[in-house]
Amino acid sequence: MARVKNESVRQAILTSAASQIAMTSYMDTTVAKIAKGAGIAPSNVYVYFESKLQIYFTIYTPWFEAQVLALERAVARLKTPERKIQRLVGGLLNDIADDKTGYTSALMEGLAIVMPKDKYKPDLLHWAENKIVQIVCNAIEGAKPEDPRLRAFAHLLMLTFDGVAMRVKSQRAANESTANRSDVEEALVGMLIGGR
Amino acid sequence: MARVKNESVRQAILTSAASQIAMTSYMDTTVAKIAKGAGIAPSNVYVYFESKLQIYFTIYTPWFEAQVLALERAVARLKTPERKIQRLVGGLLNDIADDKTGYTSALMEGLAIVMPKDKYKPDLLHWAENKIVQIVCNAIEGAKPEDPRLRAFAHLLMLTFDGVAMRVKSQRAANESTANRSDVEEALVGMLIGGR
DNA sequence: TTTCATAAAAGAACGTCATTCGTTATAGCA
DNA sequence: TGCTATAACGAATGACGTTCTTTTATGAAA
Secondary structure, three states: OOOOOOHHHHHHHHHHHHHHHHHOOOOOOOHHHHHHHHOOOHHHHHHHOOOHHHHHHHHHHHHHHHHHHHHHHHHHHOOOHHHHHHHHHHHHHHHHOOOOOOHHHHHHHHHHOOOHHHOOOOHHHHHHHHHHHHHHHHHOOOOOOOOHHHHHHHHHHHHHHHHHHHHHHHHHHOOOOOOOOHHHHHHHHHHHOOOO | OOOOOOHHHHHHHHHHHHHHHHHOOOOOOOHHHHHHHHOOOHHHHHHHOOOHHHHHHHHHHHHHHHHHHHHHHHHHHOOOHHHHHHHHHHHHHHHHOOOOOOHHHHHHHHHHOOOHHHOOOOHHHHHHHHHHHHHHHHHOOOOOOOOHHHHHHHHHHHHHHHHHHHHHHHHHHOOOOOOOOHHHHHHHHHHHOOOO
16 A cells, blocks of 8 residues: 555664663663664654553563573573572572663663553563473472462562662662672572572 | 741641652652642752652651561560561561552652662661561571571562562552462561471 | 841743654555 | 555654742841
8 A cells, every 4th residue: 555664664773772771771761862773763763663661672571581591491401400490590680680781670660660551561570480480390300380389489589580670770870789699599599499 | 147948848848749659659749749739839849859859768768667667566566486577578568568658669660760860878778678687586586687598588578578569560550460479478488487 | 127148939941851743755556 | 657655754742850040038237
């Protein structure tokens, strides 16, 4: 019929936004800068995405999933249950919640200002919790996915994930060093690996 | 010398801001609305506070401290260590992180957008973690404040606190019901109370 | 009481941003 | 070669935190 959306423009928007967010933060990444980086007018961004937040979720969701799946593979390579669980917890809290790109930090900014109109659905969180359960079941002989203690572990781990991401943000703002997170990781591991 | 700041105006600003935040959220509470509620011009707000965020911290800090101290007293009234720790965890996660006023929810919005210029200092978090250690020591015979496992528990509990507050915000936005948090609470209690 | 310096109070203006509106230009189809 | 839907654009719009400029009230000194 008429003119058609250009996939390369859509990609340019995502690429530009991703590099802006990684360089600064969600708040400092303006639609104007995203558009400039993509070589288009700011108003044209809205032909491809309905809001700035949606652009960000379009970037974050596959990134997060890829990180978790990579972690799953890394865990599978380890031999003992203890090492596996340690890697799972450490990977989530250090590599993903406190990632170099700052994507998760940006997630906190995004979620904090979510409004009903943005129609945010916490599918990603549910997916992550289920994935954690699955990884633990593969790591520990005899662990059952329905075990409420296991589900509690997964939920607690994701709540801690959010907490760490939140803390990372404000600590960076306060120029404060990362607190000793290893004790917390040990405690979480201890929940599943009986050892005292 | 000259005209002097009116303490009642300062209080009017705080009262107006507190009720606005409780009714809506941090983001929806504009300086203009705060000023209107206080019966002054928006610009005059800046004679008493240097930023909107500072107004909020002025409200939140004493509120949070009072909540924690009240919780401490409630815990002291209970008899068994198990009940005490249960109350501590439940009080923090349900009554304070998921409070009716929405103050803690607003904290997440504030922290998420903290910029270095706002000079946020995480004193409150450190105070809370130390307080948790103290409450646990009073609850459990022989618990030592220096015990790294105890400090890890306190840190984990506060990270979970942030996570819950964060979740509350976005779940409210998604009109989703509160997930079953009791399993998580049980798991946290289990860290200190050896039982299953 | 009058004067005067100081600072609170008010109002207008600024700068920033996400988003929308009105218009133009262009890709696809008859 | 037109015709049409719509991508693309530039110029608004509307919010909002904050600052600038001006006015006004206060309290101390004369």
